[in-house]
């Protein structure tokens with residue numbers, strides 16, 4: 001049975017970490033090869049900024065230009081790429097609260113077609129936190145931040161330890177980030 005993505009009544013407010021970027025700051029690319037945020041030809045190339053929230057929760061706004069090589073139906077964005085974009089935006093906003101985290105469950109509702117050549121503005125918010133679990137939600141708007149809603153998402157992210165990556169990621173990618181082969185071997189022994 002699918003686990004609920006609804007915010008539990010006893011979830012705590014999820015504010016930005018004291019060392020996280022401030023409201024208005026652009027988020028740095030978190031990896032030079034990330035499909036979501038890096039400036040690579042085949043990537044989504046999302047640009048993201050920290051946004052304000054009345055209640056003080058962590059919020060991120062992201063922009064995505066819809067390119068001809070991202071089509072599913074003729075002239076329209078492939079649906080899986082909206083889900084990928086939400087994964088990036090929601091993963092980025094969660095990282096303002098605590099890290100590292102991974103997506104455990106992500107649900108997308110496709111509300112309107114998304115024409116190629118237009119711009120998507122996505123917003124992600126950490127609605128609350130309970131232990132390792134972070135409950136997040138997102139909206140995607142066409143053309144500007146307050147444009148028509150074309151998609152919505154809800155997700156659950158889980159905080160993990162660095163061992164998650166030391167045990168599971170490809171060794172050469174870890175080594176490219178400065179992790180030693182000894183650290184990788186120790187985590188896997």
Ligand SMILES: CCCCCCCCCC(=O)SCCNC(=O)CCNC(=O)[C@H](O)C(C)(C)COP(=O)(O)OP(=O)(O)OC[C@H]1O[C@@H](n2cnc3c(N)ncnc32)[C@H](O)[C@@H]1OP(=O)(O)O
Pocket residue numbers: 003030036087088090091092095099101102103104105156158160
């Ligand atoms: C600066 C960085 C910016 C990053 C932006 C980009 C972000 C991109 C994020 C990603 O795409 S991450 C890649 C996609 N995700 C994964 O590869 C995760 C694969 N899954 C796993 O590794 C494990 O299933 C996971 C770490 C998520 C959970 O395993 P654990 O062994 O740590 O958790 P456990 O099974 O003990 O479950 C802990 C709780 O979470 C719940 N849970 C676990 N998996 C769940 C799930 N899939 N759906 C719902 N609930 C889940 C589980 O029921 C339980 O609830 P309770 O504590 O209430 O009993």
